[in-house]
Amino acid sequence: MKKFGLVTATDISSLLAGQDSLLLDCRKVADYKEGHIEDALHAHDGLVESLxxxxxxxxxxxxxxxxxxxxxxxxxxxxxxGFNDVYSVEGGYASWQQLCATK
Known part of the structure; x- marks a missing residue:
């Protein structure tokens, strides 16, 4: 049984609104630098370990x-x-880009 939620790209904004929350990008750093969702932090090993x-x-x-x-x-x-409010975005950055392309 999964202890985290699965959300779609369309859910990201509402999940982050009005919350003290983190948006983490766990792709390779070069891809993060090339483009990422606004306000996302790159989830490098040091950040993950610190969190x-x-x-x-x-x-x-x-x-x-x-x-x-x-x-x-x-x-x-x-x-x-023990983190209890964790979500993974189904379809990842690809689904975010697709969503943005249709707007």
């Missing part, structure tokens, strides 16, 4: 990758360390 050691476990975390698979693994990791 796990010192992070607020009640803070909402929304994670995306390329297509949704790697973000599920990272969401599962955060959940296993």
């Amino acid at each position: 796990i050691k010192k992070g607020d476990r009640t803070r909402r975390i929304v994670i995306y990758c390329y297509t949704g698979h790697s973000s599920e693994h990272l969401a599962e990791l955060f959940s296993s360390f």
Whole structure:
């Protein structure tokens, strides 16, 4: 049973609105630098380790990758360390780009 939620790209804005939340991009740093969702932080190993050691476990975390698979693994990791408001974006950055292209 998954301890994290799955959301679509259309849900990202509403999940982050009015919340003390984090949007994490777990793609390769070069891809992050090439383009990412506004306000997203690159989920490099140092940041992830710091959040796990010192992070607020009640803070909402929304994670995306390329297509949704790697973000599920990272969401599962955060959940296993007691973070209880964690989401993985189904379809990842690709679905976000597709959504933006249709607007």
